[in-house]
Amino acid sequence: MLALPLLVGGWVSGPQSTFETAGPVARSQTGLMYVTLIVVMAIFVIVAGVLTYATFKFKAKDESGEKAPVPPQGHGNPLVELGLIGASVFALVIIAIPTVKGIWYTYDVPEAERANAYEVTAIGYQWWFKFEYPSEQIDNVGTLVNANELVIPAGRPVRINLRTFDVIHSFWVPKLAGKVDMMPNRGNHLWLQADEPGYFWGQCAEYCGDSHAVMRFRVIALAEDEFAAWVAQQKQPARTVTAQAEAPRPALAGYTFTNPGRNAPGWTREFDSDPLGNWRKMQAVPSAEDAALIAHGRQLFQEKNCITCHTVRGHEGGGVTAPDLTHVGSRTTIAGGLLENSPENLHRWLRFPDEVKPGNKMWLGIGGMANVSMQGYVHWDPETRSFTDKRNIEVDDDEARALVAYLHSLK
Ligand code: HEC
Ligand SMILES: [Cu+2]
Incomplete structure (x- = not known):
């Protein structure tokens, strides 16, 4: 009971707080939680009150320390018993009515708004999310896809088809809607709506293997015209940096990299203070770019086999088992929402x-496990009859710099 005002008073805040709701679905679910909480608190207060009263009233010893007389013993009172049954049923009904209403409401977009709903398909992969936009078709290509950042129109219901590429995942954006599983061989769905433009954190909520805890994503809700502009930009093939765009100073190569080591955080608080503002900044083309370095990076992207798993539409690659990188330079995060998309983090x-x-x-490698891998990692060498550590990609410091310049040019 003491904790409740603290919870409600905003003590449980943060990017993944279910108490700070930002849309009608999450609000309906939090509202139901409060109704349930009030009912069970009322039961708790009554039961604890009666218990406390009885404890003191029927103590074995009375005030003077004498053994108190045994009170008259009853063997059931139909009125009390019926009353308690009635009260329990009443309490359950109070909870059941909004629960059933809430289940209907959250199951699918309300009938009246269905025509206005925007449709997206979210597909879980170990350990990142792919998003398909079936209503955005690109000539000679097909459906628009992106990864790890779901951009939606604000103030409009969004119906999300939930699929998985491999194991069971669960799609959860705490401020917008509750979680629904992404199941193999089963087409689940949910809907959500953001009241206003905003930047929201999402998380896989079903244990799915090694990196489950860092299988995150972001939802960016935009006003209708900004959303339309984003879609138009995403439909474009990858940006090509020409020699004319070359500036005297190579902006992107100008960072220093020191490996922060295993499990070091990849996120800064400054970045988080205005996430939507930062997202907008990431959409802009940088004023200074090193065209030669970018061209080198593009070449490495082919030579280093990145193209077997990734696609940069309009450039190279046809891989579908990894995040689409056509516009990776305009995303605020990489690696399934784990790292802020800075040059240093991309390098890392x-x-x-x-x-x-x-x-x-x-x-x-896709299908790879710790000691059995289709494409390498721990690799059985029949010559020496031993396992060798053969990693799937090998990028040195200079190569990483060129690749970072290339990938960040893909706005
Ligand atoms: C064996 C397949 C494979 C190869 C080869 C590969 N990648 Fe990846 N890449 C992936 C997968 C899978 C992910 C998603 C990993 C995750 O977040 O769990 C990924 C993620 C990324 C991301 C982050 C994308 C995002 O939006 O989160 C970048 C950037 C990237 N790869 C670049 C490269 C480059 C550059 C190369 C070549 C040097 C390369 N990859 C080679 C499979 C591959
Ligand atoms: Cu998962």
């Missing part, structure tokens, strides 16, 4: 993906 991800995200499939 390319050089030491296993330190950032244990067991990830970029390191092990």
